[in-house]
Every structure is written in C-alpha cells, then in structure tokens.
Amino acid sequence: MFWFLAAIVSVHLLVPLAFLPYTFVWWGLPVLVIGNFIFGSLGINLGYHRMLTHSAAKFPKPLERLWVLFGVCCMEGSPLWWVCTHRIHHQHSDEEGDPHSPKDHFYWGHMEWIYTADDRRQKLDTYARYVPDLMGDKFLRWLHRGEKWLLVWLAHAVALTGLGFGAGFLFCDTADAAVQFGVQWFLWAVIVRTVYVWHITWLVNSASHRWGYRNYGTNDGSRNNWFVALLTNGEGWHNNHHAAPRACSQGHRWWExxxxxxxxxxxxxxxxxxxxxxxxxxxxxxxGAKESVPSSEGATSEGQGRQPPE
Ligand SMILES: [Zn+2]
Ligand SMILES: [Zn+2]
Structure with a gap:
C-alpha cells in the first residue's frame, strides 16, 4: 500500500510538467481520449468492473487477460483489491461499511478513502468472502502478491515511453525534436492519462453518488450523472448500475x-x-421511490436494492 500511495503522489506531481511551453501539445487531448478508451474503458470499466466484479460478459481468455492488463495500466490497485473493494461497496452502498461513500464528504468518496487505512482489505478472510471466484486465478494472485501490478504499470510506462522516443527518432528531423516528442509523449500518454483515468473513475464513486437523476428507487445515493457518463464512456449511469449490477449495459434509456x-x-x-x-x-x-434520500440509520445489508457479493 505504501508504494501505491507513493506512486499516486509522484504521478500527480509530474502533471504540471505537461503544461510547460516545451511539453504542452494539443495532440495530447486526443491521446487522452483514445488512451482513456483503451485503458480506462476496456481495462477498468470492462475488465475490472463489468467482467471481473459482476460477471457481466465472457470473452476469449486472451481478451480477458488483455482487459485485465489494460486495467493494471491504470494503476488503480490489483484486480483482486479493486473487485473486493467494489463488491463491498455494492453490499453497503452509502451506509456503514461502504469503503467510499461521499455522503458526508465529497473528497472522502473521491480519493481520501484510498490513502486511509482500511484493515478489511489487508485480511485474507475478506478476500475469501468477497472474491472467492477469483482467488483460484493464478494470474490475478500473482498480480496481487507483492504489489506486482505496480511493476506491470511501471513496465508499461517504460514500454510506451520507449515507443514515443522511437517514433520521435524515426519521424523527427533533428535529435532535439525527437527528444522533445518523446518527453511530450511520456507526459501525455502515460502521466496525464493515468491521472485523468484516476479522477474520472473516482468521480463515479463521488459525483455519481451525489449529483444527477434517478431512474430507480435503490436504497443508496447513486445517481445517473451525464457528465461522468460522458467522461467515462458509460460508467456515470450509476443509479442504473446499482439497480441492475450484473447488467452489462449501464445505459437503460435511449439517450444514456x-x-x-x-x-x-x-x-x-x-x-x-x-x-x-x-x-x-x-x-x-x-x-421504488426515486427521490428517497438514503439514510445510514436503519439501512441494512438486506435493504431495498442491496446486493449480496457476487
Ligand atoms: Zn456506487
Ligand atoms: Zn459495480
């Protein structure tokens, strides 16, 4: 966990470097959009969330591994840790025991919970209870043990940066321009993209549990937030998701x-x-009553809309 937190701080500290005259490039924006689709949408939304957590779809094994690897390249924790956290969230959404409810503080639900110790996810018992279906997967266990998923993120960062410098030396006229391109690519395709995917994922936990409309009477604060849905390619339809967690589609109305x-x-x-x-x-x-404001008092894990760990 220490290394995860150190990495989160370090990567954030590098972001301002992408906005200097030497490094800022407009092509950084399409790189963010495409990078978010590949790593954020296929890795986190599809791999970590819909496939691993909710068994919402099956894919050929090589593709399933690829989605997981894309997810690891977002540095959001090991797949086992992420799935365990999210299943606890579904079971206790916005009540006592939710790892990241933003009910009291937006910032807690957004990112403070990540760097605040939670003993539950250090214990093997918790994993045995919440992710028994994934514990037998050697690849997932390998990624989890000794924080190897962080090394995989580092390896992908080195590989992508190497590609950037390689392309620079192939296509730029001068060595100076090639180096500049490599540095720009590293900052936009690796650093800014990682931070961007972090925050839009975290907005699902924070903003989509506070602002937006509700199609369903779930017993939590989940909302459909169009802005978060736009940024995350679908994950912001979060009230829909809490109403039907297993469903592969999170847009339930034609415009969602x-x-x-x-x-x-x-x-x-x-x-x-x-x-x-x-x-x-x-x-x-x-x-159910769509406008009901959930209350932690009296809510139980058997409450309306509550889902058992899957
Ligand atoms: Zn939620
Ligand atoms: Zn979910």
Whole structure:
C-alpha cells in the first residue's frame, strides 16, 4: 500500500510538467481520449468492473487477460483489491461499511478513502468472502502478491515511453525534436492519462453518488450523472448500475449512451463476447421511490436494492 500511495503522489506531481511551453501539445487531448478508451474503458470499466466484479460478459481468455492488463495500466490497485473493494461497496452502498461513500464528504468518496487505512482489505478472510471466484486465478494472485501490478504499470510506462522516443527518432528531423516528442509523449500518454483515468473513475464513486437523476428507487445515493457518463464512456449511469449490477449495459434509456457496452455489443456480433448479462431490475427497485434520500440509520445489508457479493 505504501508504494501505491507513493506512486499516486509522484504521478500527480509530474502533471504540471505537461503544461510547460516545451511539453504542452494539443495532440495530447486526443491521446487522452483514445488512451482513456483503451485503458480506462476496456481495462477498468470492462475488465475490472463489468467482467471481473459482476460477471457481466465472457470473452476469449486472451481478451480477458488483455482487459485485465489494460486495467493494471491504470494503476488503480490489483484486480483482486479493486473487485473486493467494489463488491463491498455494492453490499453497503452509502451506509456503514461502504469503503467510499461521499455522503458526508465529497473528497472522502473521491480519493481520501484510498490513502486511509482500511484493515478489511489487508485480511485474507475478506478476500475469501468477497472474491472467492477469483482467488483460484493464478494470474490475478500473482498480480496481487507483492504489489506486482505496480511493476506491470511501471513496465508499461517504460514500454510506451520507449515507443514515443522511437517514433520521435524515426519521424523527427533533428535529435532535439525527437527528444522533445518523446518527453511530450511520456507526459501525455502515460502521466496525464493515468491521472485523468484516476479522477474520472473516482468521480463515479463521488459525483455519481451525489449529483444527477434517478431512474430507480435503490436504497443508496447513486445517481445517473451525464457528465461522468460522458467522461467515462458509460460508467456515470450509476443509479442504473446499482439497480441492475450484473447488467452489462449501464445505459437503460435511449439517450444514456454507454460506449463501453457498444464495444461489447460489437464484439458479440463477431462472436468474441457471449453470456452478456441483460438488464433486469427487480420490481420493487423499478417502482421504488426515486427521490428517497438514503439514510445510514436503519439501512441494512438486506435493504431495498442491496446486493449480496457476487
Ligand atoms: Zn456506487
Ligand atoms: Zn459495480
């Protein structure tokens, strides 16, 4: 955990360097958008969240590994840690025991919880209880033990940076221009992209539990937040997600665009995705009072809309 926190601080500290005259480039923006789709949407949304946490779809093994590796390249923790945290969140959403409810403080739900010790996720018992289906996966255990997922992030950062410098020396006229391109690529494709994906993922936990509209009467503060949905390619339709956690699609109305799900649909059409979980909202949640403000008092883990760990 120490190394994770040290890495979060270090990577944040490098971000201002991307905005100097020598390093700021407009092509950094498309790099962010594309980088977010590859690593954030395919890695975190699809790999860590919908596939590992909720078994929302199946893919050929090499693709499943690729989604997990893309997720690791976002430096959001080991897959086992992430899934364990998120399943606890679903079980205790916005009540006692939720690892990151922003009910009292936005900043707590956004990122303070990450660097605040939570003994639960240090204990093997917790993993045995919340991620028993994944504990037998040697690759996931390997990534988790000794924080090797952090080394994988480092390896991908070195590889991507190497590619940037290689492209610079191939396509730039002078060595100075090549070095400048390599530095710009490192800052935008690795550093700023990692920080961008962090914060938009964390906005799902913070903003989408505070602001937005509700399609369903879940017993938590989850909201559909169009801005977060736009940034995260679909994860901001968070009230929908809490109403039907297993569903692969998080956009339930026609205007609730979910590009992550569109991608799964495309894979399904060519036979590369199957067992895609449909949207099934229990009647009492579909018809529940949508404007009810959840209260930690009296809420129980068996409450309305509460999901057991899957
Ligand atoms: Zn939530
Ligand atoms: Zn979820």
């Amino acid at each position: 665009v979910d590009l992550t799900f569109t991608f799964v649909r495309a894979l399904q059409l060519v036979g590369l995705a199957w067992n895609v979980a449909a949207v099934k909202v229990p009647k009492h949640i579909a018809e």
